Amino acid sequence: MKLLFPVLLVCTSLLVGCATTNQRVLDMGDETQLQKRSYQSRTFETGDKEKVLRATISTLQDFGFIIDRADLILGSVSATKLDGNMIRITVSVRSKGSDRMLVRANAQFNVSPIEDPKHYQDFFSSLEKSLFLTAHSGE
Amino acid sequence: MIKIKEYVNLRTTKQSSKVRGLSALLIPLLLVGCVTIPPNIFVATPQLLQQRQLETRRYDGITEVDLITAGANVLQDLGFNLENSETKLGVITASKQRDATHGGEIAAAIFFAVLTGAVMPTSKDQTIRVALVIRPVTDSNGSAMTDKYFVRATFQRVVRRTDNSVSSETLNDPQLYQDFFEKVSKSVFLEAQKI
Numbered sequence: 182m183k184l185l186f187p188v189l190l191v192c193t194s195l196l197v198g199c200a201t202t203n204q205r206v207l208d209m210g211d212e213t214q215l216q217k218r219s220y221q222s223r224t225f226e227t228g229d230k231e232k233v234l235r236a237t238i239s240t241l242q243d244f245g246f247i248i249d250r251a252d253l254i255l256g257s258v259s260a261t262k263l264d265g266n267m268i269r270i271t272v273s274v275r276s277k278g279s280d281r282m283l284v285r286a287n288a289q290f291n292v293s294p295i296e297d298p299k300h301y302q303d304f305f306s307s308l309e310k311s312l313f314l315t316a317h318s319g320e
Numbered sequence: 321m322i323k324i325k326e327y328v329n330l331r332t333t334k335q336s337s338k339v340r341g342l343s344a345l346l347i348p349l350l351l352v353g354c355v356t357i358p359p360n361i362f363v364a365t366p367q368l369l370q371q372r373q374l375e376t377r378r379y380d381g382i383t384e385v386d387l388i389t390a391g392a393n394v395l396q397d398l399g400f401n402l403e404n405s406e407t408k409l410g411v412i413t414a415s416k417q418r419d420a421t422h423g424g425e426i427a428a429a430i431f432f433a434v435l436t437g438a439v440m441p442t443s444k445d446q447t448i449r450v451a452l453v454i455r456p457v458t459d460s461n462g463s464a465m466t467d468k469y470f471v472r473a474t475f476q477r478v479v480r481r482t483d484n485s486v487s488s489e490t491l492n493d494p495q496l497y498q499d500f501f502e503k504v505s506k507s508v509f510l511e512a513q514k515i
Contacts, residue, residue, distance in 0.1 A: 234409055235455050239472070243372055244362060245490055247451040247474050249413060251406040258409075260451075263476045263488035268361060290357045303362035313462040 208294060220298035222285040223305045223316035224277060230256055233274045233282045236311040243307070246270065266291055284308065284316075374494055376472045377501045379508060384410060384454060387469055390507040391452045397503060400450060410454035410469075420446035420479050441483035448477045473500060 225233060230253070237258050238248055246260035246268070256274035261267065270288040277283045286304055288295040295301075305316045379387055388407055395402065400414035420443040429440040452473045456464035475491040 231409070238409060238411065238453055239455055242375075242451070242453060242472055242474060243364060243368060245368055245371060245474070247413070247449055247476050248411050248453060249451075250404040251409045251411040253406060253408040261476075262490070263478065264490055265488065266358075267488065288361075290361070293357070295357060295361070297357065299359070300357075300362050303360070307362065307364060 210294075210296065212296070217296075218285070219318070220301050221287055222283060223308075223318060225282045225284060225312060225314045225316060226280060227282055227312070227314060228276065228280045230274055230276060230282060233284060233312065234258060236308060237272050237274065237284070240304070240308050240311045241270065241272070243311075244304075268295075371490070371492060372472070374492065374497050375474055376470050377504070378457060378468070378470050379505075380468050382467060382469070382508060382512065384456070384469060386511050387471065387508065388412065388454050390511040391454065391471060391504060393511070394500075394503050394507045395450065395452065397507070398500075400448075403449075412452045413449070414452070415447055415449040417445060417447050420444060441481040441485065443479050444482050446477050446479045448475065450475050471501075471504060473497070473504075475500075 227233060234251065234253065234256060238251060241248065241258065241260045244262065245264065246262045249259045249261055251258045256276075257271060258273075259269070259271045261269050268288060268290055270286060272284060272286045275283045275285075284305070286301060288300065309316045382390075385407070388410055392402065392405070392412055395412065395414045398416075400416045402412065402414050404413040405411060422443055425442050429442045432438065432440045450473055452471065454469050454471055457468035457470060459465055475496065476488065477491060478486055478488045480486050
């Protein structure tokens with residue numbers, strides 16, 4: 182009994198380490214805004230927004246996603262995959278000058294953000310193939 | 321005699337507090353453990369390619385507007401409600417809620433209950449979602465060809481059980497997609513005839 186209290190105290194203090202509401206809303210973790218942007222974005226040398234968006238949509242479909250919504254003006258696509266777990270992704274396409282497109286993606290797995298750059302690397306390398314274009318890193 | 325009894329009592333309380341301490345340590349540790357994200361979410365597998373074959377059909381000699389209109393009509397034929405659409409990108413999303421009770425499953429649950437006395441939850445209702453996407457067929461240079469399009473439809477469903485737990489899956493029965501695209505073909509024909 183004497184031992185139980187300190188043990189319980191130590192264990193529950195581990196739980197206190199959970200994030201507050203503000204941390205969950207802002208979701209920054211240990212990364213800076215810039216770090217996040219750099220692994221979530223690529224540029225493609227094309228001025229054709231529609232082509233990039235259509236390629237994005239078909240790439241997402243290839244991965245088994247259902248397209249939830251898409252918008253040509255805003256250049257955004259949101260999609261969900263259900264296979265026991267839920268994966269959600271939003272991809273936005275913005276023009277940079279007249280001959281380049283910036284593609285940015287962010288995704289979540291069940292209730293946690295996907296923060297491993299490897300997943301984004303995989304996604305963009307598939308998008309590259311579907312676009313017949315090379316992705317250039319960063320903003 | 322009393323001494324021995326006391327000693328035994330002392331030992332058991334000591335042991336049980338040890339056990340309790342250990343479980344108090346283990347249970348929060350389990351809670352602290354985070355969800356692991358599978359390593360290859362965005363990697364194409366042979367199964368995914370097979371699924372693509374299943375979900376895609378090609379239609380020639382029809383404009384994109386006619387094709388997407390035909391597609392929307394089929395979804396309505398099947399009782400879906402339109403959720404979202406962006407015709408400029410050839411995307412339609414639709415869904416419907418339906419009953420999910422299944423005779424065989426209920427029979428199994430009753431059998432299980434009789435054997436073990438435990439209630440097994442069964443499927444109650446489901447939300448069926450579909451995304452229908454049209455994209456132009458491209459030639460070897462990657463540029464779009466006129467009046468040649470791929471239609472790709474993906475069906476998913478989220479099933480709710482009697483205990484309110486949910487499970488989700490992407491549908492991959494070839495017969496389902498076969499039947500669906502037969503209806504699309506019929507609708508394309510009707511659209512072409514302007515019926």
